[in-house]
Amino acid sequence: MPDTNNTISTIITSTMGGLFGFMYGTVLFGVLLMIPHELIHGLTAMVVGKAKWKDLKFGMMWKKCAAYCHCGVPLTVAQYRWVTLMPLILLGIIPSILSFILGNSLMLLYGMIGITVAIGDIWIAWLLRKEDGSVKVYDHPSTAGYFLFDTDEEFEEIKQSI
Amino acid sequence: MIRKSEISLLKANLLSLLLAAVVAGVLIPLFNWIHPEKFITNLDNTFFIRV
Numbered sequence: 001m002p003d004t005n006n007t008i009s010t011i012i013t014s015t016m017g018g019l020f021g022f023m024y025g026t027v028l029f030g031v032l033l034m035i036p037h038e039l040i041h042g043l044t045a046m047v048v049g050k051a052k053w054k055d056l057k058f059g060m061m062w063k064k065c066a067a068y069c070h071c072g073v074p075l076t077v078a079q080y081r082w083v084t085l086m087p088l089i090l091l092g093i094i095p096s097i098l099s100f101i102l103g104n105s106l107m108l109l110y111g112m113i114g115i116t117v118a119i120g121d122i123w124i125a126w127l128l129r130k131e132d133g134s135v136k137v138y139d140h141p142s143t144a145g146y147f148l149f150d151t152d153e154e155f156e157e158i159k160q161s162i
Numbered sequence: 163m164i165r166k167s168e169i170s171l172l173k174a175n176l177l178s179l180l181l182a183a184v185v186a187g188v189l190i191p192l193f194n195w196i197h198p199e200k201f202i203t204n205l206d207n208t209f210f211i212r213v
Contacts, residue, residue: 064171105200108190147165148166
């Protein structure tokens with residue numbers, strides 16, 4: 001006669017272990033995704049905004065649970081849109097589309113995490129939706145936001161105020 | 163004219179939960195409809211499930 005208690009215990013343990021392992025893996029992946037996410041912001045600023053590596057500042061706002069990449073040179077709104085949305089495209093939208101083509105649900109899961117962690121970037125892009133692409137923008141160095149300005153004098157004023 | 167915009171990271175973190183629910187609510191049923199046999203089997207073979 002099979003040991004019923006042992007069988008039930010095994011089923012519960014393996015199910016819960018699998019579920020917690022899966023949740024742990026998902027959260028861990030979301031946290032680890034911050035690194036390539038911020039690197040893509042920086043690399044896009046270098047490619048489209050002609051920023052240098054030394055102009056970029058990477059860090060973590062521990063109190064707000066958010067990683068950041070600050071670009072120290074002003075960009076146009078059109079360039080800033082690319083910088084803001086590139087991690088969403090590369091780590092969220094493309095893996096999600098590929099998952100449908102390849103039939104890979106794990107890739108879909110990671111694509112969904114890539115979309116979810118880009119919420120701040122989507123919000124910034126939404127705020128900029130009505131701005132002309134040629135307007136100049138300076139990334140806020142210490143919080144999630146930006147300054148829009150027109151002239152070099154205004155840029156100097158911004159730099160002195162922060 | 164200088165214009166400053168900021169977003170609240172606390173609200174962004176809360177919104178990300180909402181976005182996760184919406185994205186999962188749309189994409190998972192869509193994937194399951196297109197590849198009905200693959201959704202669970204792919205995940206079942208992952209390292210995290212096996213652990």
